[in-house]
Amino acid sequence: MACFSGYSDSFSRVCWGEMGVMWSEKYRPKRLEEMVGNEDARAMIFDWLLNWKRGMKPLLLVGPPGVGKTTMAYAAAGQLGYSVVELNASDQRTKGELSKSFTSVLSTSLLEENRLLLLDEVDGLYGRADFGGLEYLAEHLEDLPVPAILCANDPESDQVKKLSKRARLVRIKTVPSRLAELYLRLVLEKEGVTLSDENIARIVTSAAGDMRAVLNTAQSFVPTGTLTTLYSKNPNYSLAEAINEACRAGTAEDALRYLQACDADQDEKVMGCYNTIVSASSLQPAVRLRALRGVAGAALLIRRIKSTQQWRLLRYLDRMLADAMHGLGIPYAGDPLPFTAKVRIWNDSKSIKAFCNQLARETNISSREFTAKHLSPTLLIISRSEGGLETWCALHNLDQPVLNALQRELKSIIASIGK
Amino acid sequence: MSTESLMWSEKYRPWSLGELVDQKDTVARLQAMIKKPEEMPHLLFTGPPGSGKTTVAMIIAKTLLDEYWRDFTLILNASDERGIDVIRERIKVFASHTDRRVGIPFRIVLLDEGDSLTSDSQTALRRIMEEFSLVTRFIITANYASGIIEPIQSRCAIFRFSRLSKDDVVAHLESICRKEKVKFEASAIALVYELSGGDLRQAINQLQAAAALGPVDDQNIKRIYGSTKRSSVKEMVQLAAKGDFTKAREILVDLLFVYGISERDMLKYIFEDAFSMKALDQGSLARMMAEYDYRLIQGAHPEIQLTALLAEIAAMGSGVKVQ
Ligand SMILES: Nc1ncnc2c1ncn2[C@@H]1O[C@H](COP(=O)(O)OP(=O)(O)OP(=O)(O)O)[C@@H](O)[C@H]1O
Ligand SMILES: Nc1ncnc2c1ncn2[C@@H]1O[C@H](COP(=O)(O)OP(=O)(O)O)[C@@H](O)[C@H]1O
Ligand SMILES: [Mg+2]
Ligand SMILES: [Mg+2]
Numbered sequence: 001m002a003c004f005s006g007y008s009d010s011f012s013r014v015c016w017g018e019m020g021v022m023w024s025e026k027y028r029p030k031r032l033e034e035m036v037g038n039e040d041a042r043a044m045i046f047d048w049l050l051n052w053k054r055g056m057k058p059l060l061l062v063g064p065p066g067v068g069k070t071t072m073a074y075a076a077a078g079q080l081g082y083s084v085v086e087l088n089a090s091d092q093r094t095k096g097e098l099s100k101s102f103t104s105v106l107s108t109s110l111l112e113e114n115r116l117l118l119l120d121e122v123d124g125l126y127g128r129a130d131f132g133g134l135e136y137l138a139e140h141l142e143d144l145p146v147p148a149i150l151c152a153n154d155p156e157s158d159q160v161k162k163l164s165k166r167a168r169l170v171r172i173k174t175v176p177s178r179l180a181e182l183y184l185r186l187v188l189e190k191e192g193v194t195l196s197d198e199n200i201a202r203i204v205t206s207a208a209g210d211m212r213a214v215l216n217t218a219q220s221f222v223p224t225g226t227l228t229t230l231y232s233k234n235p236n237y238s239l240a241e242a243i244n245e246a247c248r249a250g251t252a253e254d255a256l257r258y259l260q261a262c263d264a265d266q267d268e269k270v271m272g273c274y275n276t277i278v279s280a281s282s283l284q285p286a287v288r289l290r291a292l293r294g295v296a297g298a299a300l301l302i303r304r305i306k307s308t309q310q311w312r313l314l315r316y317l318d319r320m321l322a323d324a325m326h327g328l329g330i331p332y333a334g335d336p337l338p339f340t341a342k343v344r345i346w347n348d349s350k351s352i353k354a355f356c357n358q359l360a361r362e363t364n365i366s367s368r369e370f371t372a373k374h375l376s377p378t379l380l381i382i383s384r385s386e387g388g389l390e391t392w393c394a395l396h397n398l399d400q401p402v403l404n405a406l407q408r409e410l411k412s413i414i415a416s417i418g419k
Numbered sequence: 420m421s422t423e424s425l426m427w428s429e430k431y432r433p434w435s436l437g438e439l440v441d442q443k444d445t446v447a448r449l450q451a452m453i454k455k456p457e458e459m460p461h462l463l464f465t466g467p468p469g470s471g472k473t474t475v476a477m478i479i480a481k482t483l484l485d486e487y488w489r490d491f492t493l494i495l496n497a498s499d500e501r502g503i504d505v506i507r508e509r510i511k512v513f514a515s516h517t518d519r520r521v522g523i524p525f526r527i528v529l530l531d532e533g534d535s536l537t538s539d540s541q542t543a544l545r546r547i548m549e550e551f552s553l554v555t556r557f558i559i560t561a562n563y564a565s566g567i568i569e570p571i572q573s574r575c576a577i578f579r580f581s582r583l584s585k586d587d588v589v590a591h592l593e594s595i596c597r598k599e600k601v602k603f604e605a606s607a608i609a610l611v612y613e614l615s616g617g618d619l620r621q622a623i624n625q626l627q628a629a630a631a632l633g634p635v636d637d638q639n640i641k642r643i644y645g646s647t648k649r650s651s652v653k654e655m656v657q658l659a660a661k662g663d664f665t666k667a668r669e670i671l672v673d674l675l676f677v678y679g680i681s682e683r684d685m686l687k688y689i690f691e692d693a694f695s696m697k698a699l700d701q702g703s704l705a706r707m708m709a710e711y712d713y714r715l716i717q718g719a720h721p722e723i724q725l726t727a728l729l730a731e732i733a734a735m736g737s738g739v740k741v742q
Contacts, residue, residue: 296726373647
């Protein structure tokens, strides 16, 4: 259930001995470009407000706490000369209240400067207390005379579902740890405070993409300088921690506790386990097989859930992964593909496909068959023909990037043949 | 230089039934049939790759439609898009035209590698094949008849193209060498046949690539074969069976993501390779592969499933008992 005061969660996490300025407020970005993460969403919001005309749908920003939803609304408004009128979960938002606020915002808006209506935490609009508010809101969103931005945390909530038909949904995601760290280091520099790399890493990891938590936790370090027990967000484990602990656990039951305390989404969990297993080179064949069977079974379960929409099957997932991972004794690993391999996939796969499609068509076979059996002989034949690959590509309207990729491919064929 | 004149496999594509290598029975039946085009039903050609299906389909279109064959034949290439829209729009429109030229018995729709049509698309063809049979004939090719739904099979006369015999392929390759004035070693030609398994297109391409590299000898032939992605699959299966899981998986990722080999093809090739390896227990292999194949049909994450399959092969190869 959404909590009613937007920031109460951060207050309960960290107890401030004396009144000071919270970093999470002090360093609330004033401009969209000072923020980190969600680049596309930020650009979109800016354009939306810049080009706002009456009749356009309001925006509905949906994402987890502390990732910048409210900040984005204020920053965009500030940059484009709007003043914000905010209604949030701390206000009563019954039908009557809303209509009163709406009328006052809307009537003065014609006379005074540009206004932007911010309806924060709309998933905190609840049945009894906010009686009729949601319906009122939904009805009146259609034709507001001022731009409006709505924010919510839970994409699955009834409120978001109801409102998303009347508004343009924008997903705001967690801030990637790399960027969260970057922002934290900037703040630390401005504050003239140093924290060890290890502590920075622990803060960032435990916050799991919540920027507000990053700043709050970091600030709590300053008095002591050392980290005693780090208050993890919602006693949650990051994916890396959960998988590390699960691999260390002696029993599937122990492993399950860690996996269940990690709220990464189901695909991420399966990929995380998969990447961890395939990155370990030391596993015995039988051990690796047991683990991969478990993960492949979990991946299949996800597929079945998605195709049947039977989400209750999800309850088996963590157990299957726990059974697969416990006792492996290997460290968590992310995507095992080396950078060079990624570059090659990125650069060459499209070009190779273009070449195979073209030749398959000209020789009346499927491009699948061509790729598997005829790619390398054909490249060799063309490269040794008059004019070589270059002339051939020019004649067949294949551009420079394709030619480059084919030349790389040819080089590797010749290298492999040379042996 | 055009691909057609550059690539020997295209340059030496037969343009009459008489030039065809092997396939004696099929050729005899077809020769009799094209003498009475009015009697020709829809045709379904099945057989392994490079056995002459597409070639014969084009010969028939050319023979029956003569100089107008390009205008009155709709060729849906194996590499063309062929969703259900293509059936509903292109094929149906083409097949329903009644404006026939005198002297032309019917229009022809050549549906190459029809087994790559989804069964929905194939189903959409059923009525078209009947409704417009007065004005249009279908020639469909496929590797296996089982890739074509029963109702369509029943609308066609089926011709099976057999795997080409060693003697015929060797003779054909040697005659190409003589025409191209290329020297060759007899053992190398025999090796081409072994490695290409009777697929004449593959055989000719490998011959030509070897000739481009240097002499047509065993070593060059092996090198060329070894450089194909098909042979990478084999290497991957062998590495896995020997227990080198990590290296095998590297190849898998390369094949999937750089070369875009589909999971369906990957399974087909792994199947061929794994079942030719005596070290693996065939019964468990069949049960195991059937399971992973089905999972991929259901749309499970291909990389994860195929990696697990490699781990299964690795465990089987190292003799580990895992229930
Ligand atoms: N993307 C970001 N870049 C920089 N700082 C950020 C970002 N997101 C959040 N912060 C920090 O966290 C604080 C809270 O952000 P904000 O109020 O925008 O969160 P929110 O997404 O609206 O969360 P909630 O759902 O809890 O309302 C900001 O004042 C800022 O210090
Ligand atoms: N029976 C055959 N006789 C002569 N050449 C053949 C024969 N089968 C295949 N080829 C050669 O292989 C190439 C591909 O044959 P094709 O008819 O496209 O095979 P598919 O059976 O895969 O459709 C032809 O261009 C030709 O050079
Ligand atoms: Mg907020
Ligand atoms: Mg063909």
